[in-house]
Amino acid sequence: MEKKATQTNHGLNQHRLRIVPIGESVLKKIIVLVAWLGLSASAVADQRFEFAAFGIPANGRIIVPVVEGGALSGIAATIDQKTNGALSAAATEAAFNGEIESTLTLYGLPPYSRIDLIGVGAEPVGRVTAENFGGTAAALLADTEGGSVQILWPNENTDAQATAARVAFGYRLRSYRFDRHQAKEMDRNALPTISLLSDDGSRDEFDNDLLHLADGVFLARDMSSEPANIIYPQSFVDVVRAQFQGLHNVSIKVLDEKDMQRLGMGAHWGVGKGSSRPPRLLIIEYMAGGEQTPVVIAGKGITFDTGGISIKPNENMWMMKGDLGGAAVVTGTILAAARRGAAVNLVALAALAENMPSGTAIRPGDILTSMSGITIEIGSTDAEGRLVLADAVHYGQITYEPGVLIDVATLTGSVGRALGDEYAGIFGRHDELIEHISAASTAAGEAVWRLPLDDSHFEQIESRFADIVNSGVGNPGASAGAAFIGSFVDEDQVWVHLDIAGVDYLESDQPTVPAGYSGWGVRTLDEYLRRHHQK
Numbered sequence: 269m270e271k272k273a274t275q276t277n278h279g280l281n282q283h284r285l286r287i288v289p290i291g292e293s294v295l296k297k298i299i300v301l302v303a304w305l306g307l308s309a310s311a312v313a314d315q316r317f318e319f320a321a322f323g324i325p326a327n328g329r330i331i332v333p334v335v336e337g338g339a340l341s342g343i344a345a346t347i348d349q350k351t352n353g354a355l356s357a358a359a360t361e362a363a364f365n366g367e368i369e370s371t372l373t374l375y376g377l378p379p380y381s382r383i384d385l386i387g388v389g390a391e392p393v394g395r396v397t398a399e400n401f402g403g404t405a406a407a408l409l410a411d412t413e414g415g416s417v418q419i420l421w422p423n424e425n426t427d428a429q430a431t432a433a434r435v436a437f438g439y440r441l442r443s444y445r446f447d448r449h450q451a452k453e454m455d456r457n458a459l460p461t462i463s464l465l466s467d468d469g470s471r472d473e474f475d476n477d478l479l480h481l482a483d484g485v486f487l488a489r490d491m492s493s494e495p496a497n498i499i500y501p502q503s504f505v506d507v508v509r510a511q512f513q514g515l516h517n518v519s520i521k522v523l524d525e526k527d528m529q530r531l532g533m534g535a536h537w538g539v540g541k542g543s544s545r546p547p548r549l550l551i552i553e554y555m556a557g558g559e560q561t562p563v564v565i566a567g568k569g570i571t572f573d574t575g576g577i578s579i580k581p582n583e584n585m586w587m588m589k590g591d592l593g594g595a596a597v598v599t600g601t602i603l604a605a606a607r608r609g610a611a612v613n614l615v616a617l618a619a620l621a622e623n624m625p626s627g628t629a630i631r632p633g634d635i636l637t638s639m640s641g642i643t644i645e646i647g648s649t650d651a652e653g654r655l656v657l658a659d660a661v662h663y664g665q666i667t668y669e670p671g672v673l674i675d676v677a678t679l680t681g682s683v684g685r686a687l688g689d690e691y692a693g694i695f696g697r698h699d700e701l702i703e704h705i706s707a708a709s710t711a712a713g714e715a716v717w718r719l720p721l722d723d724s725h726f727e728q729i730e731s732r733f734a735d736i737v738n739s740g741v742g743n744p745g746a747s748a749g750a751a752f753i754g755s756f757v758d759e760d761q762v763w764v765h766l767d768i769a770g771v772d773y774l775e776s777d778q779p780t781v782p783a784g785y786s787g788w789g790v791r792t793l794d795e796y797l798r799r800h801h802q803k
Contacts, residue, residue, distance in 0.1 A: 304546035314456040317436050318463045319471035322422055324350065329382040329412075329460075331405050331419045334359075334366035336390040342424045344385065350779035351377045352409050359385065360690050366390075368397065369404055369779060370734070384408050388425075396713040410443075413458040421466040432466035433474035440482045441780040446493040477608050481794055484604030487511060488787035491596035492630045492772065496572035496589045501540070501548040501620035504571060504592070508550060508599055508618075517556040523549035533659040535638040539652045540621035542576055542629025547621035548662060553600065554606045557613035561671035562794035563801055564664040565602070565793060568653040568677035569595025570758035576623045576649030577631050590785050591653070593772040594676035595620060597789040604794055611803040617664050619656035624650070635734045636742030639663060645731040647740035653677050654738055654752045661763075662756045672701060672801075673763040675753055676789055680744035684770030690715040691790060692771050695750035696764035705764060705796050712791035713780065716766070720744070 324346060334344045340356050344366075348355040354377045356662070359365075364372040368389030375382050386404050388397055402419075406547035409417060419439075421432045436606055439462060440653055491499060491507075499507070512518050525546040528537040533549075540547025550569075574580060580588070595618035602616040630636065634646045636655070640662040644655065657675055665673060683693040692709075694716040698701050704717055709716045725747045731737040741748050750765045757763045771788040775779060779785075 302627045315459050316461040318461055319464055320465055321466045322465045325418045327379040329417045330380055331384045334385045335425055336366035343420055343422045365451045393426040393430045395434050398434040399438030400428035400779035402435035403442035406439040406442035412460055416461040416463050417462045418465055423468055431468045431470035432464040433470035433478055433690045436464055436474050438672055438780045444782055460504055482549035482605045484600035485787040485790045488596040488600035488784050488790050492590035492593050492785035500545040500571045500622055504620050505548055505550050510605055517554055518606050519553040521551040531639055534636040535655040536659040538636045538654050539623055540751040542626045543622035543624040545622050552602050552616040552674040554602050554614045557611050557803055559669045560613045562613040562615050562668050563672045564615045564668050564670040565598040566617040566660045566664055567594030567598035567673045568657050569618045570653055571622050576629050578627050578648040578650040591678050593678040600790040601742040601793040612797055612801050615668055616772050617660045619660040621656050623652045643734035645734040645737040647737045651739035653679050656751055656755050656768055657754045665761055673761055676766045678772050679749045679767045680746045680769055683767040687717050687770050689770050689774055691715045693719045693746050693767040695719055695721040698762045701762050701764050704800055708796035709792040712795040713790045720747055721750050
């Protein structure tokens with residue numbers, strides 16, 4: 269990854285089967301097994317959800333939304349009556365007043381064995397608050413086993429999008445765990461059934477839509493979480509093929525190292541040729557939008573980043589297994605669209621390579637020729653993500669002539685230093701697209717912040733020896749990185765760059781995102797597609 273390891277933070281050849289030595293054969297079986305298990309929700313969290321008409325449960329375990337204020341009101345007041353005032357007495361003693369995302373867990377208040385109160389604030393409840401409510405519930409019940417838990421969602425003080433389906437979606441997102449390599453995995457069969465009690469009729473919204481969106485987020489989280497001995501360029505391709513098995517309107521193609529050399533992708537090939545695991549450009553086409561101009565989403569997919577010859581320090585280098593976050597996000601986005609049958613034309617490009625130091629690796633001072641013909645001086649081999657994206661965005665532009673081109677990358681440490689883990693950086697030359705994606709990110713519960721991109725940043729990356737240089741040009745590093753990628757995008761091509769290096773890994777939990785690799789961006793891109801491209 270181009271951010272520092274010390275930060276927490278047409279004629280295409282498809283791959284053919286070949287006879288391999290026994291060692292590689294065994295490894296191949298392991299990869300096939302991982303793919304068979306599926307890097308999706310089915311292998312991650314088998315939480316069972318039920319939807320039923322709203323009613324006051326007679327007993328059991330219940331979760332109750334509480335509107336912020338002095339005394340319990342609405343459904344919370346009704347439950348208080350069922351407990352003969354014990355609920356309000358306990359809430360008063362605990363100074364619980366319904367502040368948003370605050371919680372209070374009480375046991376043995378007859379007729380209920382457990383009551384969880386979750387604050388929803390004083391403002392009308394919107395979609396994000398509903399999802400965060402569900403995620404908070406999942407965190408409270410993380411160690412709960414067996415039986416059922418009933419979530420009361422009476423649609424009091426809520427808008428039309430704050431449905432029970434959104435509560436279930438938030439619950440599912442937060443219930444994600446990556447423990448498949450641990451000796452003792454969670455017994456997912458022991459998870460309680462979650463019953464959503466509501467009259468908003470949103471079951472189909474969850475079963476036929478949001479469940480698939482969660483699968484896309486989980487795929488992105490999984491790919492970043494897997495170690496580099498499991499996920500490398502070709503195994504990334506293998507796992508993704510398995511995920512799209514049987515889906516309609518999907519075509520998958522792969523460019524291998526020979527294709528890259530034939531097509532003149534000197535930037536992408538330059539990064540990947542230092543590894544014994546050769547690079548790939550994974551192309552996923554999902555065409556269900558009729559004659560609609562496609563949207564192309566390209567993701568940086570560095571399956572491990574040592575920094576190459578410009579090697580990183582060892583501290584926290586393990587995190588560089590997640591430097592494929594952009595590729596994981598665009599793949600998760602198109603998986604969600606295909607599984608829910610979205611009426612959209614979408615192409616995802618995963619620019620995959622492993623950045624390793626070796627006798628065949630590129631060196632600082634080398635000059636590469638990209639597919640576009642632009643020459644690139646290598647200032648640092650640790651600024652590799654922009655190299656693979658240079659060829660990917662050019663290929664996507666000339667092959668598909670997209671209405672919109674979006675790239676996603678864990679590109680720079682400077683974006684994290686500027687924006688922390690609260691915002692992804694967004695860059696571009698087209699104000700309307702930036703406004704659309706910004707609005708989509710807010711609606712999706714993710715956040716972006718626009719950072720500058722102007723002529724000075726393009727001038728900043730001019731090289732003395734080639735057309736442009738990939739690193740060593742000073743600050744602002746995030747804007748210089750965006751300018752580098754933008755150099756391979758025609759000025760009249762509607763394009764935006766998302767730098768997710770600050771938000772792709774979280775040190776602490778958020779309501780719908782447990783600590784770890786976040787899958788940030790799948791929800792934002794999905795929302796953008798729904799609003800502006802889905803028929």
